[in-house]
Amino acid sequence: MDSSEKMNSIDPYMDPVLYKAAEEGNIDPFENYQTCLNQLLTPDENTILHVYLGNQSREPESTDFVDIILEMCPPLLFQANKKAEIPLHLAARYGHSNVVRVLIDRAKALPTDPKSGVLEYPLYLSTISHFPSQNFLTKNTMTEYTSDPANSPSSPPPPRQPPRPNPSHPALAVSNINTFIKVTLDIEKGQYITWSKLFKIHARAYQVLDHINPPSVVEMKQDTSLQDTDPGLWSRVDAIVLQWIYGTIFEDLLNTILECDSTVALAWNRLRDIFSDNKNSRALYLEQEFSKVQMEHFADASSYYQHLKSLSDQLSNVGSPVTNERFIYTFTKIYVGSVIAIMFCFLMIS
Numbered sequence: 001m002d003s004s005e006k007m008n009s010i011d012p013y014m015d016p017v018l019y020k021a022a023e024e025g026n027i028d029p030f031e032n033y034q035t036c037l038n039q040l041l042t043p044d045e046n047t048i049l050h051v052y053l054g055n056q057s058r059e060p061e062s063t064d065f066v067d068i069i070l071e072m073c074p075p076l077l078f079q080a081n082k083k084a085e086i087p088l089h090l091a092a093r094y095g096h097s098n099v100v101r102v103l104i105d106r107a108k109a110l111p112t113d114p115k116s117g118v119l120e121y122p123l124y125l126s127t128i129s130h131f132p133s134q135n136f137l138t139k140n141t142m143t144e145y146t147s148d149p150a151n152s153p154s155s156p157p158p159p160r161q162p163p164r165p166n167p168s169h170p171a172l173a174v175s176n177i178n179t180f181i182k183v184t185l186d187i188e189k190g191q192y193i194t195w196s197k198l199f200k201i202h203a204r205a206y207q208v209l210d211h212i213n214p215p216s217v218v219e220m221k222q223d224t225s226l227q228d229t230d231p232g233l234w235s236r237v238d239a240i241v242l243q244w245i246y247g248t249i250f251e252d253l254l255n256t257i258l259e260c261d262s263t264v265a266l267a268w269n270r271l272r273d274i275f276s277d278n279k280n281s282r283a284l285y286l287e288q289e290f291s292k293v294q295m296e297h298f299a300d301a302s303s304y305y306q307h308l309k310s311l312s313d314q315l316s317n318v319g320s321p322v323t324n325e326r327f328i329y330t331f332t333k334i335y336v337g338s339v340i341a342i343m344f345c346f347l348m349i350s
Contacts, residue, residue, distance in 0.1 A: 014040045014048070022048035023055045025065040030072070037073035045081040053090040053099065063102045070106060077106055169226075170206045171237050177202075177244040185249040185271070192275040193317040195248065203241070211241045211264040238264050245271075275318075283320040286311055290322065290330070305331060 014022075018040055021029040030037060030048065040048055052065060066087075070077055080086050088107075091099040174180070180202050185195040203209045210225065227234040241264045246254055249271070257270045290311045298304040308331055312322040 014042050014051075018048070019051060022051040025052055025056075025060070027065055027068050030069070034072045037069065038075050038079055044083070047076050047079050047081070047087070049076050049079075049087040050081055050085070050090055053087055053094060053096060056094065056096065059096050059098060063098055066099055066102055074106075077103060169233060169237050171208050171240050174206060174240070174244070177247050181244070181248045183248070185253060187250070187253055187274065189314065191314070191317060192271070194313075196272075199244070199248070202244075208237060208241050208264075211238050212268050214265055242267055279318045283315065283318045286315045286318065287320065290315065293330075 018029055018033075019042070021027075022040075030040075033040060037048065042051065046054070049066065049069060052069075076087070078086055088100065088103045090096075091103060178184075181195070181198045183191055183195045183198055185191055200209065200212065203212055215225065225234075226237070242262065245264065245267050246258070249257075253271065253274070256274065257267050259266070290308070293304075293307060293311070295301070295304045298307065308327065312327055315322050
């Protein structure tokens with residue numbers, strides 16, 4: 001049975017054994033499929049070269065697998081998957097510079113049309129920037145003129161297009177989020193309200209509040225958002241704000257909310273739910289701590305006051321604020337009749 005007959009007898013998608021061989025760069029299983037290598041595809045229409053290049057955790061030491069496969073089936077050099085990516089796209093994306101050189105050299109070595117000087121196969125030269133814009137290689141460079149009189153050396157070259165400006169957003173300028181948000185969220189300390197207020201202030205200052213609180217359907221119809229005008233930049237900014245969240249919470253919370261393909265809105269709502277569920281039990285615990293604290297456990301009145309103030313702030317963060325009257329009574333109850341203690345308390349509160 002020749003290779004074309006074998007291809008007709010297998011599933012329309014790449015056999016798992018062949019997929020594993022492509023993933024590992026094992027050439028042997030493909031020897032019997034030389035005439036139909038371009039028909040071995042995954043459901044996303046990835047060829048064996050796509051599979052190989054997409055599964056190399058580091059730059060391959062040798063380009064033998066790529067060279068041999070292209071010797072067997074040259075059309076694979078330009079065969080694209082469903083995302084319009086050819087092997088050169090993947091080699092550039094994953095930093096396989098030696099493979100990039102092999103693919104470009106093979107493209108340049110292809111025969112050209114004697115009249116136009118254009119390669120027989122299209123090559124996506126914008127691979128390095130990861131945007132599939134179809135272009136064609138000439139024998140030497142893309143700017144080489146052909147024999148067309150309009151493009152003769154005596155004709156002035158067409159004006160060069162100005163480079164596209166890099167996308168800009170205020171959030172891209174933040175290098176260290178902990179410089180701005182000095183509270184690290186801890187499930188044991190009940191700081192959620194303080195942390196969330198600081199985070200929202202920072203988000204408003206850097207124009208990313210819509211990532212935390214996405215606009216309603218009505219608001220989206222009325223206003224054009226960055227998500228509509230530049231979805232790529234919006235997605236990048238969302239990832240940056242997600243890093244801000246991860247960088248200002250303790251590891252136990254991070255492990256709880258960390259998910260694949262998460263967004264700022266999902267992570268934010270997950271944290272809110274965690275602290276909402278924990279709020280009642282946390283408030284009960286803090287109430288007990290506030291009620292039983294005693295001056296004799298502290299070196300001086302100032303330390304005693306600071307501890308009460310800390311408990312009071314934590315109670316406010318879980319929705320159970322301590323009134324000024326109760327705070328003053330708790331602080332002064334062991335100093336009955338002491339004018340000094342009462343004056344100290346009023347000074348500290350004010």
